[in-house]
Amino acid sequence: MTTKLDIAKGWLPRYTGMPIDDFGDYVLLTNFAFYVQKFGEQFGCEVHGVGRPMQAATNSDGVSIVNFGIGSPNAAIIMDLLTARAPKGVLFLGKCGGLKHTTEIGHFILPIAAIRGEGTSDDYFPPEVPALPSFKLHKFVSERIVQRGLDYRTGVIYTTNRRVWEHDEDFKQRLHDVTAIGIDMETATIFIVGHKNEISRGGSCSSRTCPSRPMASKPKRVTHG
Amino acid sequence: MTTKLDIAKGWLPRYTGMPIDDFGDYVLLTNFAFYVQKFGEQFGCEVHGVGRPMQAATNSDGVSIVNFGIGSPNAAIIMDLLTARAPKGVLFLGKCGGLKHTTEIGHFILPIAAIRGEGTSDDYFPPEVPALPSFKLHKFVSERIVQRGLDYRTGVIYTTNRRVWEHDEDFKQRLHDVTAIGIDMETATIFIVGHKNEISRGGSCSSRTCPSRPMASKPKRVTHG
Amino acid sequence: MTTKLDIAKGWLPRYTGMPIDDFGDYVLLTNFAFYVQKFGEQFGCEVHGVGRPMQAATNSDGVSIVNFGIGSPNAAIIMDLLTARAPKGVLFLGKCGGLKHTTEIGHFILPIAAIRGEGTSDDYFPPEVPALPSFKLHKFVSERIVQRGLDYRTGVIYTTNRRVWEHDEDFKQRLHDVTAIGIDMETATIFIVGHKNEISRGGSCSSRTCPSRPMASKPKRVTHG
Known part of the structure; x- marks a missing residue:
């Protein structure tokens, strides 16, 4: 077989x-x-x-x-x-739409988790399994960024299969309601399929677009790992 | 806005x-x-x-x-x-995994509908909305194939986000149970998003792989439009 | 046995x-x-x-x-x-509640598919199997209607087991959201059980009631097959 x-x-x-x-x-x-x-x-x-x-x-x-x-x-x-x-480790170097402050553009975002808005990962684990990076890989990457004298934001990425949504106020409200720091099309899938396949994985996104709707809470700025 | x-x-x-x-x-x-x-x-x-x-x-x-x-x-x-x-019309020229007889490889399959196993289309319409080609475009393509002296199979395509599933007996049983003629990764999405955007759309797949599990019922062979 | x-x-x-x-x-x-x-x-x-x-x-x-x-x-x-x-063929001559414009009353509707809101067909196939007429029978009926100098509407019928729903605004919103052209109580079942039993089947409804909620999009009027 x-x-x-x-x-x-x-x-x-x-x-x-x-x-x-x-x-x-x-x-x-x-x-x-x-x-x-x-x-x-x-x-x-x-x-x-x-x-x-x-x-x-x-x-x-x-x-x-x-x-x-x-x-x-x-x-x-x-x-x-x-x-x-x-x-031994897989690191996704992605881009995400920033959902918080316009000043964040170009900053590193290290997702501590991702929301499984994409459906694809449902073929691997039930929807309530959280999509997480491997902690040690996440920590390692965060330390390296700080060692380089850079800083990063951390938070939850919303992963979707939609690309054209900037006109959709309901969807944007939803992104706000779930307190996502950014939106992308792959992070949750990489985390879940990596979990299924027992592959250490992490993510690092750079924020690419202006949020059309700045969010109430400021993302956490981290200057030491 | x-x-x-x-x-x-x-x-x-x-x-x-x-x-x-x-x-x-x-x-x-x-x-x-x-x-x-x-x-x-x-x-x-x-x-x-x-x-x-x-x-x-x-x-x-x-x-x-x-x-x-x-x-x-x-x-x-x-x-x-x-x-x-x-x-005025969009035609998807895809490839699909044939799910019926090995003899079908390389034949045209014109999907008369697609099963929305991909989740992506759920962002456009509730899951019970059937994923359909535009009737006139489907008819036109079927007539042209026959005019060329070729024939085609017709049936329902299962659209999934999974690529690596050939080892998964449960999934293959499911494909059998829903009587899909083939499996691909895009047809249902093209049909549903086309419906949402009021774009006439159709699909034509060529069958590419051997089924690991031949199905009981033979797909319909159509020799006139 | x-x-x-x-x-x-x-x-x-x-x-x-x-x-x-x-x-x-x-x-x-x-x-x-x-x-x-x-x-x-x-x-x-x-x-x-x-x-x-x-x-x-x-x-x-x-x-x-x-x-x-x-x-x-x-x-x-x-x-x-x-x-x-x-x-060799079974044609359902039904009546359906028109869900689009009042002007459509009395027109023929040829369902290109039906939404399985009735539950009954779940005893025959999993819910994601689309309820479809046989393509050739559908095509034949559409051509005959046009040959008679009549025209028809085409679209998706919502099949339900509910008869008394005209008071239910949520249900009516749902019918709108799924872009059904009409609602009836049999079409999806006939299509799915026909599929199970390998019987060629088609449907033709005449629209009988005024929609209580005219829909934004006009159903497609077809004047040639």
Whole structure:
């Protein structure tokens, strides 16, 4: 019988064009082919998968980067396929729509949890299972950001399958009601599918858009880990 | 106030790299950049959006093609963004996993409806609203296939956000129980978001995989429209 | 062991008073004894089943008509019992409450699908299986209507077990939200039980009541098939 692992082993190289053994212990996930290309240039390593659904590269330190595309189903695919390699940690470098203050744009947001507004993760765990990063990975990333003299915001990301919603006042009210710090299309899925597949995972978003509706409460600004 | 149309008008060119006025009255949707490239070569027309999330091209007959990527959120995005152009018809050229007989591989499947297993469409209509192609477009496509001397299968497609499920016997039993002819990741979303946005839409899948579990009932073979 | 077919063979004549062999290849379904009687008068054929739960008649062209009564359970019964005869096509001539514009009253509505608000069909297929007419029968009926110089509306019928709901504003809002063109008590059941029993089926309703709440969007008027 075909197991999930069999499928993942067959498909990871097919989707990314990179052999399984080329993947490192640590994997960065991005939504942009451009980031994989920059990574390849910066570390002088080969970019695989051009013309395939996903692109990937690994540097000499054993850090891989994968562009898995946009949206929760693609996030679920890569988190399933990575079981073929069983990495020690997966960090999603995303972008999110900031939902609090306009001054927050460009800041790092480290999600401490994500709201499962995307449905995709329901195929992995019942809806009441919270979507969480692995604590140690989360802590590690937060410490590194502070060591670099940067600061970050922390809070809950709302993950949705909708992209065109800025006109929808009811939806924006909903985002406000659930006190989300930002909205994106992948974080909850990465956390839940990572949990299912026992992969350590974390997220780091940079806030990209102005909130059309500044929220009452200020997100927590953290200057020490 | 920003309307949905405002957003779509801003984002359609940003996502595809193609100006709104370059879109034709009829739009083909595909999951593969390669198909847009082939379309450009065949009709000698410019391919826009390389390096962007979507690629697009329009031939001299006013037919456009867009690669919107993979998965239901991306399907929802393009069906929302196309409101900026209000095309007369949108046809999804997809691939689906065949769920009936191995002999069906490579055949056209024209979905007469799709099961909304993807969640994404729930952001547009309550789950009991059936995901349907536009009758006239469906009829037109079926007639054209027959005129070309080809035949097709018709039935209901199951749309899911899962990609790695071939190992999951419960899920496969479910697909059997709901009598789906095939499984894909976009058709239900395209039908429902098209309905919401009042865009005529249809689907045509080619069957790509062997069913691991042949189904009792044979899909309907149609040799005249 | 008694099979479903055994039961159907025993009960179809008992319910309708008409021998199985008297049923034609094509069956019209109605909710009114009066229609069977008119059919008998028009074609000079015997009306069976007077005093029984259902009445039936067959004309010399091999077209039968059955009054199966009202409601989804009766619709399920007749669609099960007809397996005794395995007709080539079954067309439901129903009435529905028009949910769009008052001007639509008396027009033909050809349901392209039905919402399964009746529960009865859940005994046959899981709720996510869409309730659909057979494409070819639907197409045939639409072409015949147009050939007669009539036109029709097409859309989705909401099938319910409720008869007294006109006072219920929440329910009416729900009907609006799901964009139903009309409401009836049998169509979804006929479609789903027909699907289960592999009987080609279609529906044609005439719109009977004023909507208490005219809807924003006009149903599609179709003047060519």
